[in-house]
Amino acid sequence: MSTEADFRTASGRVRGKGAGNGVTAVLGIPYAAAPFGARRFWEPQPAPAWDGTRDCTAFGPISPQSAQLPKAPVWRPGDEDILTVNVWVPERADGGALPVLFFIHGGAYTFGSSAQPDFDGTALAHAKLAVVSCNYRVGFEGFGHVSGHPGNRGLLDQIAALRWVRDNIAAFGGDPGNVTVAGHSSGAGSVACLMAMEQARGLFRRAIAHSVPNAFYTAELAAAVTERIAGEAEVAPTPQGLLSVPPEALVAASDTVTAHCRTNPVAAVHAFDPVIFQPVVDGEVLPADPLRALTAGAAREVDLLVCHTLEECWFLHTVGAVREVTTEAGLADFAAALSLPAHLVDGYRAAMPDAPVLDRYLALLGDAKFGEYTTRLAEHHARAGGRAYLARFARRRNGARPWHTADIPFAFGNLDAAGADFLIGGAPDDHDRALSRRMLRSWAGFAATGDPGWPAVTAATTPVKSWAVPDAPLSADDTSTGLRALWRDVPFGLLRPGQPARHRPRGLSGAAGPASARPSARTDVITAPAVS
Template sequence: MNGFTTRSGTVRGGLAGRPGIVALRGIPYAAPPFGAARFRAPRPAAPWAGVRDCTRFGPVAPQSARLPGAPGWTAGDEDVLTLNIWTPGTEGDTLPVLVWIHGGAFAYGSSAQPDFDGTALAALGLVVVTLNYRLGFEGFGHVPPPVGGGEPCPDNRGLLDQIAALTWVRDNIAAFGGSARDVTVAGQSAGATSVACLTVMERARGLFRRAVLHSAVNACATVRSAAATTAEVAAAAGTPATHEALLQVPPAVLVAASDTVAARYRDDPGSGPRHYDPAVHGPVAGGDTLPLDPLTAYEAGAGAGVDLLVCHTTEEYWLLDAVGDSAEITTDSGLDAFAADFGLPKTLLDDYRALLPGAPAGEVHLAVHGDLLFAEYSSRLADAHARAGGRTHLARFARRRGGRGQPVRAWHCADVPFAFGTLDRADVHFLIGGEPGAADHALAERMTRAWAGFAATGDPGWPRLRADGEGEVRIWDTDGNGEVRNRDTGGGGVPGRRDAFRAPWRKAGLPLMEP
């Protein structure tokens, strides 16, 4: 393909599988974050001569996961700070831009995952960008200051990587037909929480005008709790928890040490909230890079100038159970212990039992836990943003599919292939319950057009929330054409009552516990 000229050099991609759509993969947006640059803020990528071949995805950040369709990580891979672009190739800087930040508990994931292919969205007139960023301890571990003084390493290096990628987009996207004045940043799960953080970070101001949050997770740590995690990870790695010592530990060792710490929590029922969800790394709130967690910042009015589209699924935590990543709760006493560890009152459990009559304790746990981590947190972000005067749209993904054994529920991540229009990729069939049908394709078309409309105009196709946080919500399902309902008429993980789950939380008036 013909080259595209960036500030660092010329890049060449290839056809993406649809007429007129060009894909470019593995473009460096920052220098490799290892060696002298390890644990530092990202630096500009070095320029290159000639035409750089960008037809393959770049290596992923250090992690222990092996992801479908994505390259793995091996020691020695350095160019992990790369991005990918799908473009219709239109001349000029006129097309809206969608920048996607992947999820993965801040510890794993890749921009190369097949459900993140930007071809279908580019065919609707967007320039789509996906990116890799530092994960786990490399991206989110708290590094103590140097002994005797010296330059400290910033917290939230993964977020700073994302800002570096958005800065690259601002400076270069016109070469691919995109408008730097019309950028939407989007993400799911840890990626959605990253986006929420970016909307309130001063360093990201002006780099985008709209944001999409799918299943944001309540995962911000305090500086104190992040420092305690560093001590645990360092001990598991067999090294002192000092700036100098941690710099000498290879990334793979810190990945393994973080996995060891997580496994210890999972194996210890007396370890509190982390026993149920042992993710050990996440954004650190309370320091220079991120003074406040997103929900607190939204409540104080930050981020109100960014248009917001929030979506979550109605049965989030069932995916974690399906892949064996959820603590097993089979009795009412176990459910009571879970509630006590999270500071949840018995009345909230009683209300969920009423919403799920006859459901076993394990299903009540999955409903409550999914709402605690994802659905209620996402809804509160939308509420706070709207109340601060922001333009806020809310949606819920409720599509289920029956099949052999248990049905594929409207669980975590299931909405992503519909929003990207990647249902036909075999790698995503586990998420959606097999080969898609005609109704699934129709739903995907509605969702991709909603994303494209929001990125282009700020209007996804239904009314925004009112200033009091109330209003209407889009229900994404294969029944009907995407109905809009009052947000208090139907329920979270409760089939047929798609918003009733909020009533127990409102009745309890609970703050959401910090991890």
């Protein structure tokens, strides 16, 4: 196969371009119709067919958002054909069908696209995979509550893209019966949701989820967010009112609500982590939160590989995405907002006796938001009869932390991509490149066979692979380590509005704090229904 080639899809022929290393990239292929006009706020509809051969040598437009990421496209009013997939495939000597890796980008369910340089699929395709990535609706277009319209439209877009893979990937040399869905951050949250959704059943047999966020809304909280956004846009929170607002105006209104969250949160957690769009457990599109679903065995037929970084929230603090907490009073307010029990807060203080409050706060927030939830997904999936593997990204170098997003350029083999130097803390060295090769091989091996290269989690033990420089030995069992022991009886649940705190941690100095720093008494995060 030439590195520049034509392929026939169900909608028409497409032409890609050479991407290097014997890989062809076919970019910006529509998998669904433009979700605007009469289709706005509805589930994705089939892509229209075209005549001739469509030039697919550039990424398609991205979903409405205000983010401007390094070397990635920006959204412009009028961009409508946003539901596209990208495919990278290698030359094949044997002609056998390729395992498929389907990647979902992150971005707090609010921004991002498949065109970000660190998501380029060339290196993974060179490892004998058919790599697919997709754009989907983010922000209000994808996750905003609109009465009478389906919720979780971004997740429905991802399912439509997976159906496109099922129906078309064989034309590119991929195996539609051997699909691994992968994602990072909100992309990993999406992966976890897809495992819980009946509509996604049978579209993939394996899943990779890096840094799964513990954040899922009730329908009531999603409606409260919409009411706040509609107020900023000066329209009624009705379908008619929201449809009268162009996408760019809803983006601006959403940005304003986010900016005001620290002093006027919709739910108490927003005062510290102002991400206002999350998947909604509505009982229809998403029947249950993923942890509860996996605990019940909803996806036991799907092999699962999860990973998180050791210091997730230092990145979010550095880029200003979470509130800074530097006093015991502020830490007490944070703990109350998340309904964290006193023994958990006290345990982090004992484990980090010389650390400033900010470090303890970021450690606690990182584990509450990503680390413990990601780990628990693997454990509960294994206990329900599924096969699960756990890894942690622990690479440090020259002061660079193992923080949120640092693992992705390593797994994709894109250490030299634009912006990767910030994520990984400088230019890569030979040790970093060796680590990247190990991580890429584990993804490729898992996608091909279900084995990433180390033992699976069992009902009794939690082996952990540590991605570090130099290579670290396998930890035989994670369940008895100090900080994890503190979380043993702490439940996770849904985010809701309108509830006072269930309890306020005791034993914290300066617990009152200034009134301006405390979450509103009208809103809170509660932990019911909870899964421990």
